[in-house]
Amino acid sequence: MSLILLIEQVLNGLQFGVMLFLMAAGLTLIFGVMGLINLAHGSLYMVGAFAAAAVAGWTGSFILALIGALAAAAAAGALVELLVIRRLYDRDHLDQVLATFALILIFSEGTRWLFGSFPLFLDVPAALAGPVMLPGGILYPLYRLVIIGVGLLVAAGLFLLIAKTRIGVRIRAGEADREMIAALGVDISKLYTIVFALGAALAGLAGALVGAIQSVQVGMGEPVLILAFVVIVIGGIGSIKGALVGSLLVGLTDTLGGVLLPPLFESFMQASSANSVGSAVASMSIYILMVGVLLFKPSGLFGGN
Amino acid sequence: MPRETLLNIILFLMLPATAGAALLLDEPFIITLVTKAAILALAGVGLNIALGLGGLVSFGHAAFFGLGGYAMGILASHAQSYTPLMETPFLIEGTKSMLVIWGVALATAALAALAIGALSLRTTGVYFIMITLAFGQMLYYFAISWPAYGGEDGLSIYVRNDFPGLNTLDPIQFFAITFGVLAIALFGASRIAKAPFGLALSAARQNPERVETVGLAPFRLRLVAFVISGAVTGLAGALFADLNRFVSPTMFSWHTSGEIMVFVILGGVGRLFGPVAGAALFILLEHVLGGISDFWQVYLGLLLLLVVLFARGGLIGTLAGREVAHD
Numbered sequence: 001m002s003l004i005l006l007i008e009q010v011l012n013g014l015q016f017g018v019m020l021f022l023m024a025a026g027l028t029l030i031f032g033v034m035g036l037i038n039l040a041h042g043s044l045y046m047v048g049a050f051a052a053a054a055v056a057g058w059t060g061s062f063i064l065a066l067i068g069a070l071a072a073a074a075a076a077g078a079l080v081e082l083l084v085i086r087r088l089y090d091r092d093h094l095d096q097v098l099a100t101f102a103l104i105l106i107f108s109e110g111t112r113w114l115f116g117s118f119p120l121f122l123d124v125p126a127a128l129a130g131p132v133m134l135p136g137g138i139l140y141p142l143y144r145l146v147i148i149g150v151g152l153l154v155a156a157g158l159f160l161l162i163a164k165t166r167i168g169v170r171i172r173a174g175e176a177d178r179e180m181i182a183a184l185g186v187d188i189s190k191l192y193t194i195v196f197a198l199g200a201a202l203a204g205l206a207g208a209l210v211g212a213i214q215s216v217q218v219g220m221g222e223p224v225l226i227l228a229f230v231v232i233v234i235g236g237i238g239s240i241k242g243a244l245v246g247s248l249l250v251g252l253t254d255t256l257g258g259v260l261l262p263p264l265f266e267s268f269m270q271a272s273s274a275n276s277v278g279s280a281v282a283s284m285s286i287y288i289l290m291v292g293v294l295l296f297k298p299s300g301l302f303g304g305n
Numbered sequence: 306m307p308r309e310t311l312l313n314i315i316l317f318l319m320l321p322a323t324a325g326a327a328l329l330l331d332e333p334f335i336i337t338l339v340t341k342a343a344i345l346a347l348a349g350v351g352l353n354i355a356l357g358l359g360g361l362v363s364f365g366h367a368a369f370f371g372l373g374g375y376a377m378g379i380l381a382s383h384a385q386s387y388t389p390l391m392e393t394p395f396l397i398e399g400t401k402s403m404l405v406i407w408g409v410a411l412a413t414a415a416l417a418a419l420a421i422g423a424l425s426l427r428t429t430g431v432y433f434i435m436i437t438l439a440f441g442q443m444l445y446y447f448a449i450s451w452p453a454y455g456g457e458d459g460l461s462i463y464v465r466n467d468f469p470g471l472n473t474l475d476p477i478q479f480f481a482i483t484f485g486v487l488a489i490a491l492f493g494a495s496r497i498a499k500a501p502f503g504l505a506l507s508a509a510r511q512n513p514e515r516v517e518t519v520g521l522a523p524f525r526l527r528l529v530a531f532v533i534s535g536a537v538t539g540l541a542g543a544l545f546a547d548l549n550r551f552v553s554p555t556m557f558s559w560h561t562s563g564e565i566m567v568f569v570i571l572g573g574v575g576r577l578f579g580p581v582a583g584a585a586l587f588i589l590l591e592h593v594l595g596g597i598s599d600f601w602q603v604y605l606g607l608l609l610l611l612v613v614l615f616a617r618g619g620l621i622g623t624l625a626g627r628e629v630a631h632d
Contacts, residue, residue: 037431087614093431094362098570099613101563105606113600226442226559233435276452283446287439291424294436298428 004138009259010252015144017251018151022206023228024235024243025158026199032238033174033195034089039100040080041203041228042221043107048073048204049211049220050111053120062125066208073204074197081196086189104222112218119215122208147209154202155244162240171195175238227254230286234293236303245301250286257285309625313578317491319585324480336476337548342588343483344544349568349580350490351537356566357575358503359530360510365421365437366565368444369535371557372417373410373542375448378460378552380406385463403466403473403482406543414539415532422531426524438559445557459553466547473547483544487581490537495577497533506530538565571612573619582620 027041051072056065080103088096124143131139162168170191173181182188207221214220231250235242262278269277281288293301320339327335348370355361383390383399390397400406425436449457465473473479497503509516509523516523546552555561564587572583590608594601616623 031431037434084610084614093434094356094570094574095613095617097362097364097434098566099610101567102606102609102613105602105609109600109603109606113603222559226438229435230439233432233439237431276450280447280450283450284443287443287446290439291436291443294428294432295424298432300432 004136005259007134007136007138008140009255011140011144011148013252013255014248015148015151015251016255017248018148018155019206019210020224020227020231020251021151021155021244021247022202022209023224024231024247025155025240026202027228028232028235028238028240028243029171029195030199031232033171033178034085034192035178036085036088037093037096037100038085038199039097039225040103040107041199042225043104044073044077044200044203045207045221045224046107046111046218047076048207049122049216050115050120050207051204052208052211053122053216054115056122057120062123062128062212065122066205069204069208070201073207074201076204077200078193078197080200081193085196086192089192108218115218117218119217122211122216124212143212147213150209154205158202158240167191167194227286230290233300234290236297236300239300239302242300242302249289253289254286257282261285307625309576309621312621312625316578316581316585317488320484320487320581321480324477324484328477333476336480338588338592340476340480340483340548341545342585343480343487344541344548345565345568345587346581346584347483347487347490347544348538348541348565349572349584350487350494351534351539351541352565353534353569353575353577353580354494354497354537355531355534356569357579358498358510359506359527359534361426361527361531361534362434363425363437363531363534364434364559364562364566365425365439365441366535366538367557367559367561368421368437368441369414369418369538370542370545370561370565371444371448371552371554372414373539373544374546374552374556375454375460375542376410376413376539377406377466377543377546378462379454380409381462381466382454382460401464401466403468403547406466406547407540410539410543411536414542415536417539418532418535419528422528422535426527426531438562441557441559441562445554445559448554448557455553457554459551459555462546462550462552465550479548483548486540486544490540491577491581494537498577502526502529567609571609571619573621576619576621579619579621586620 023041023045027038030036030038030041048069052065052069055068056062059065084099084103088099128143128146130142132142132145134140162171170181170186173186174188174191174195178188206224210224227250231246232243234249235244235246258279261282262275265274265278265281297303320343324336324339327333327339348366351369352363352366355363379390380399381401384401385399388399390399421437421440425433425440428436454460465479467473468482471478471482473482498507505516505521506526509521509526513523516526542556545556568580568583568587570583571586572579572581587605590605591601594604598604612619
């Protein structure tokens with residue numbers, strides 16, 4: 001394994017992890033503040049990607065596409081929160097899982113209805129296309145580097161938002177004690193809608209950014225959703241810091257596992273079977289990671305009590 | 306007679322009555338649909354033991370469903386190609402006998418449930434939901450990337466497996482087999498609910514501290530419930546694979562877990578016949594709405610949403626009133 005390949009894979013893992021963070025941050029905020037499991041978060045990711053592809057198709061501008069994705073996902077999130085989600089806050093987790101599972105069915109099939117079953121394509125903007133030379137002679141796609149940058153910027157912005165602003169104070173207070181901040185006169189239902197729309201917008205942004213490297217299709221949100229759940233469970237549900245650490249761990253494990261495990265198995269097995277065993281184990285590696293973390297810390301790395 | 310008992314009798318008779326009517330009208334496809342409903346109901350009966358009785362929200366029952374399916378697929382594919390499953394240290398051959406396959410499916414799913422349960426039950430709440438989901442996904446990706454048994458494409462079996470004295474390829478006879486299994490499972494589930502074990506399990510759901518105080522271990526009760534639940538769902542998986550003569554990693558997917566949960570909820574959580582009502586309604590909707598629109602799942606989603614938001618006891622709760630044991 002050459003060093004250059006390894007560095008490329010680490011960058012890929014970072015890019016994947018950063019995108020997972022955008023999903024996981026929303027999920028973990030929503031869970032932390034409202035105590036809600038939102039399976040439909042992957043649908044908001046899909047809404048973002050489809051909105052971006054549609055806007056890019058009309059206007060040809062990638063910036064407008066991103067704005068469209070943010071707006072569409074936030075609007076869809078706010079709408080869903082007002083119509084459905086707010087009835088679920090004081091239900092048990094089973095009801096939440098089922099109602100949001102129902103939302104997935106509605107979103108997925110509704111999108112298929114509107115856009116058809118064929119994947120759409122969202123092009124990487126010309127200014128960001130092509131590779132860039134990194135120190136050490138590594139050629140790496142510029143767009144993926146930009147994604148890493150955008151993701152880290154959003155993460156920093158989110159930390160600032162939560163730590164320094166009034167709305168952040170309210171969100172943290174909401175996580176600590178919902179009844180109390182309602183009693184102190186904060187309009188709790190408005191806060192809930194804002195948090196939900198914020199989470200949705202982050203998911204939509206992730207969908208739009210990833211939509212340019214993968215195809216935009218119905219069901220694209222589901223694998224990411226499951227991984228985002230793995231992330232927040234590893235990081236500790238409700239913790240943004242946990243979501244960041246968990247995302248990077250999962251992103252790197254998934255990417256590096258696929259590259260490193262087959263050769264590792266080859267060192268003590270026949271090449272042909274090592275390859276299949278290695279790739280089978282690699283595809284399970286993040287789930288093994290999650291089980292491992294939960295066995296030692298049943299409420300995740302940064303989870304309280 | 307309480308209304309729920311009457312409803313249960315109607316639901317129970319509805320399946321063979323529909324299959325019988327379809328036989329008279331010479332509509333084998335309808336018989337296959339009813340068979341599918343019976344098998345999915347069986348999977349739901351399994352989940353309902355953990356979910357309804359034990360309050361364990363498992364989002365990974367597709368793992369057991371898929372394991373049962375693959376137990377059938379692997380054994381039958383070896384029998385069909387006349388190659389032994391393994392030769393060292395001792396010879397294991399494939400088989401086309403349904404009874405043997407059921408035994409293997411039950412045992413495999415039970416063992417997997419023991420391992421998954423022992424690890425997952427250390428957590429509670431959302432973490433339990435997520436860790437069971439993770440185990441299901443683990444097996445899903447394993448099935449996709451393991452090339453020996455078809456990988457992503459799955460495995461086809463040419464002829465349905467044998468059951469002594471019956472022609473399993475005849476739809477009505479295969480229906481009779483699945484209905485028999487469902488009836489036994491329902492009887493078993495009703496006995497479990499009333500047995501000391503079931504009562505203790507129910508109590509552990511409602512108030513684990515009290516159960517502990519009287520000297521019972523909630524963890525052990527839940528683990529046993531989870532194993533029984535997984536085994537029954539595994540058996541349903543073997544039957545489902547036999548119905549389609551095909552297994553694929555889709556059986557392991559989280560959508561399958563979600564759907565099994567949907568049967569239980571549509572019908573009514575913790576109700577003995579909830580899964581039967583739910584699975585029958587699901588198949589009916591799939592068939593009727595699927596005929597009207599390709600996008601029938603939108604309507605399924607809306608219906609499910611309405612049931613969760615407004616009809617909390619599911620179909621049986623709405624028709625029979627008063628909650629029995631679900632909190």
